[in-house]
Amino acid sequence: MTEMELETSFAEDEDAPNTASVEAAVVSPAPASKAATCTPELLKMYYSRLFPFSLLYDWLSYGSNTSIFSKREFSFTIEPVPDEEIYIRYQSFTTQEELAQAIVKRCPKKIDIGAVFSHSPKEKDTLQSGQLKPELRELVFDVDLTDYDGVRKCGCTGAQICRVCWGFMPMAVKVMDQALREDFGFEHIAWFYSGRRGVHAWVCDEVAKSLTDEARHAIAGYFEVNLGSENNKEVQLANPLHPMLARAYELLEPMFVEQVLPATGHGLLATPENCQAFLDELPEAAAPVREKLLPHWTSSKFNNTTPAEKWESIKEHLSAFLSAKKGVAKAAKNMSTKERNRLENWPVEMVFRHGYPRLDVNVSKARNHLLKSPFCVHPKTGRVCVPIVDVDSFNPFTVPTLPELEQELIKLDASADWKQTSLKDYFQGFENSFLNPLMKEIRRKQRDAAEQKAAITGDF
Amino acid sequence: MNVIGLTPKSMKHAESNLPSLNWYDTTPNYELSLDQFEVYALKRLKVLRKIEQIKMMKVTPDVIRQKLDRVIKQEDLTDHDIDEASHFILRLSYCQTEELRRWFLQQEAALFRHRLQALSEQQLAYAVRKYAQLQPISAAEKEKYRDSLLQFTTPVEYQTAQFYAVPFTQALSLLATRQCFLRAGSAYVPQSKVLTILEGKFRTDLARFLALLANAGSFQAAQDAEASRIYPLLKNMHRALVPPREQQMHLPAGQVLTADNVEQFTSSMPLCMRQIHAGLKADHHLKYQARLQYGFFLRGAQMSLEDALLFFQRHFTKVTNEKFQKEYAYNIRHMYGKEGGTKDGRKEGQLGYGCSKIIGGLVAPSSANEHHGCPFKHYDEQNLHRLLQKLNIGDEKDRREILQQKKMQQYQLACLKHFEVTHPNAFSSDVPMDNVGNHPNAWFQASVTYQNKFQSTSSSNPSEPPKAVSP
Numbered sequence: 051m052t053e054m055e056l057e058t059s060f061a062e063d064e065d066a067p068n069t070a071s072v073e074a075a076v077v078s079p080a081p082a083s084k085a086a087t088c089t090p091e092l093l094k095m096y097y098s099r100l101f102p103f104s105l106l107y108d109w110l111s112y113g114s115n116t117s118i119f120s121k122r123e124f125s126f127t128i129e130p131v132p133d134e135e136i137y138i139r140y141q142s143f144t145t146q147e148e149l150a151q152a153i154v155k156r157c158p159k160k161i162d163i164g165a166v167f168s169h170s171p172k173e174k175d176t177l178q179s180g181q182l183k184p185e186l187r188e189l190v191f192d193v194d195l196t197d198y199d200g201v202r203k204c205g206c207t208g209a210q211i212c213r214v215c216w217g218f219m220p221m222a223v224k225v226m227d228q229a230l231r232e233d234f235g236f237e238h239i240a241w242f243y244s245g246r247r248g249v250h251a252w253v254c255d256e257v258a259k260s261l262t263d264e265a266r267h268a269i270a271g272y273f274e275v276n277l278g279s280e281n282n283k284e285v286q287l288a289n290p291l292h293p294m295l296a297r298a299y300e301l302l303e304p305m306f307v308e309q310v311l312p313a314t315g316h317g318l319l320a321t322p323e324n325c326q327a328f329l330d331e332l333p334e335a336a337a338p339v340r341e342k343l344l345p346h347w348t349s350s351k352f353n354n355t356t357p358a359e360k361w362e363s364i365k366e367h368l369s370a371f372l373s374a375k376k377g378v379a380k381a382a383k384n385m386s387t388k389e390r391n392r393l394e395n396w397p398v399e400m401v402f403r404h405g406y407p408r409l410d411v412n413v414s415k416a417r418n419h420l421l422k423s424p425f426c427v428h429p430k431t432g433r434v435c436v437p438i439v440d441v442d443s444f445n446p447f448t449v450p451t452l453p454e455l456e457q458e459l460i461k462l463d464a465s466a467d468w469k470q471t472s473l474k475d476y477f478q479g480f481e482n483s484f485l486n487p488l489m490k491e492i493r494r495k496q497r498d499a500a501e502q503k504a505a506i507t508g509d510f
Numbered sequence: 511m512n513v514i515g516l517t518p519k520s521m522k523h524a525e526s527n528l529p530s531l532n533w534y535d536t537t538p539n540y541e542l543s544l545d546q547f548e549v550y551a552l553k554r555l556k557v558l559r560k561i562e563q564i565k566m567m568k569v570t571p572d573v574i575r576q577k578l579d580r581v582i583k584q585e586d587l588t589d590h591d592i593d594e595a596s597h598f599i600l601r602l603s604y605c606q607t608e609e610l611r612r613w614f615l616q617q618e619a620a621l622f623r624h625r626l627q628a629l630s631e632q633q634l635a636y637a638v639r640k641y642a643q644l645q646p647i648s649a650a651e652k653e654k655y656r657d658s659l660l661q662f663t664t665p666v667e668y669q670t671a672q673f674y675a676v677p678f679t680q681a682l683s684l685l686a687t688r689q690c691f692l693r694a695g696s697a698y699v700p701q702s703k704v705l706t707i708l709e710g711k712f713r714t715d716l717a718r719f720l721a722l723l724a725n726a727g728s729f730q731a732a733q734d735a736e737a738s739r740i741y742p743l744l745k746n747m748h749r750a751l752v753p754p755r756e757q758q759m760h761l762p763a764g765q766v767l768t769a770d771n772v773e774q775f776t777s778s779m780p781l782c783m784r785q786i787h788a789g790l791k792a793d794h795h796l797k798y799q800a801r802l803q804y805g806f807f808l809r810g811a812q813m814s815l816e817d818a819l820l821f822f823q824r825h826f827t828k829v830t831n832e833k834f835q836k837e838y839a840y841n842i843r844h845m846y847g848k849e850g851g852t853k854d855g856r857k858e859g860q861l862g863y864g865c866s867k868i869i870g871g872l873v874a875p876s877s878a879n880e881h882h883g884c885p886f887k888h889y890d891e892q893n894l895h896r897l898l899q900k901l902n903i904g905d906e907k908d909r910r911e912i913l914q915q916k917k918m919q920q921y922q923l924a925c926l927k928h929f930e931v932t933h934p935n936a937f938s939s940d941v942p943m944d945n946v947g948n949h950p951n952a953w954f955q956a957s958v959t960y961q962n963k964f965q966s967t968s969s970s971n972p973s974e975p976p977k978a979v980s981p
Contacts, residue, residue: 236695
């Protein structure tokens, strides 16, 4: 993997602000060297000519005039003086124009979106403490490649990403998307690129928006799997696997074989050394399996089989070992139930460790946790947080950056907007695949409600 | 006397198939003498207190069931009328404050669960139908999801097992631990887990009733005219039958907590207080909530006002004397009842915050410099795990068990487990364990007593207690 070229390498920075109620405090000095990817001038250009205010407004209004939108918290990270960031919470706006004006004027480096509150958040200071309560909030999920550091064998760490390790993102997105749709019955799910090294999901169904914090905790628990850590690799998955996890395994295993095992991936079974390390992961109880395979995989016979075949082989040996009857030489006798369970689930454990979504669950658990706004720009990369419509074909390295967009605009008239730029496919994809179906359902519900009312009053 | 002030729906006690179960959704309407009124209430109170205690004991579920059955019988809660009347009287008495409501809800839900557990399969199915309006899923639906549902029973049980489908929001505790099958927003719950759903619904309904009573000012309403005879009774009910609680909270005789020696005692503090203390030392400051939580705790442990003032001022090193006097001293004196309207101290905090207040009654800490709350509840799993490792609490297996309790939202049991692993054999010795896991001060007192007892055989660090002590 050493020749794997890092296509980009972004500097470290701090994570999204938590919900600390600091309203306008200096958060932290920005890094001294500023890349030319996200200057105030470029931001101004983006906000005044390209930012899709109408998409954001239509979405967050959910078919009501302004009653929902005006109670939504926005927060801005601005930098009035270089290297001095100010974080302003509890902003709210009545109309799309008001939002647009404020953003163009303040030119925030980052925009976060919070909950829909019981009152307009901007009135916070006129309310008694405790009166401003979060009422609605999309169910959100955050997956970051940083959390995969232990299993990224491509050479990337921290905020760096490359095509190889980005492969973990489609794996995570597919597992989550499928479970949210099939298990929870959610339909209105939007995925976004965070602009650098991760993805966000916004689940916008009525049920999802109305969930209590307790319910969000439970949902996070439903998805959370203990994958062990560097120091403690002992993982206990329930046996038999929960249907959701069994399905995730079915989904992930082919991707694991294709993208993680071979040399073009993370090379887990691509060299004799890696093979040995892989076999070392087998629990002690399966030592006979390890001893059997090791000589084949670390000798001249190494090239006789592909990584995919080696994976099949290890699974076959393991299951033969587990089903061998007592008394047969090298049978799995005297094994505790715990050891047996772990061995039976070991292939699942390996696949999950290299592909099951690693969620930042705290983002999902509380209604008043802020999350970076879709469509804004990542300050470190200058890349737009674009919608991800088809995760398989999505390539983070071709997402438009501010300097690229500037070049595009130079060639267009002054009246051109995002529809004439490379943002078009992304934004229109969002409109067609997410926003239109959402609006359609809202209108259908409004119609049904009106008809019901008419039926009651006899006013047909 | 219709003490509840609501219109009773029915006067007759329906002969049901569930002799022991009552959803308490119909207000009783019959005469009680003042004596009966008090006696019945105290009977139930004894049972609820017992439930609270038993939860914290290290005994098997079977023993718990036996003990509970015994006290229920002994206090005549097997009698439908006494059970019903006493529930409604306590409901009225315990709607007074948020903390009382929470306590009542918790114990009543446990009592309800206990009664559910005693039901036969048919009775349970009946209860599910009656109270949750749930029918088992059809054979066709069961067949459709056969492969998935099989994961939740043994193949043999599956043949006869019934499953129920509820919106997933009604099965949160099962969802969080993946103990149900989920499809299209419905949680499919096996018979063996369905009591969780019923208990959840009972809890939700009771919580709503309590909130309604509180908001309607029913408690104040009981003050007028003829009700004035029962008002004092209701008001003070929750203080009845309590052994003088102060005694449980004090340091053992001869030991006094002062501004100088707090540090030596931190290793005997429960995790919440230890974390506040650590936060105080790191930040040289504490925010309001943590100040109250810690201040009341110190007061509960009998630190004098003078020492408390001195203690906080010493640690608030970034604050000038003038500012301290102006902004913080009042606050501390107030905790000791020396300032503010009543002059008799903040009742709630007199004996320190209890666990139910710390876990559920405070605004959850939301930034790194807010140190109040309960680490078992408010830290995420990773942080808690790291903290336990850092403080060297138990071995990896113990820490797993603590985390497991946290995951099941049994924060108090997690805290009790913390006590157990750091104080081996405490249960078999005569260390007073009442209320450990219910109240930080009780935890503290038990730990200090334990240290004194084993001092001669070990260092004073409770993380390394004597390994073997013959009882």
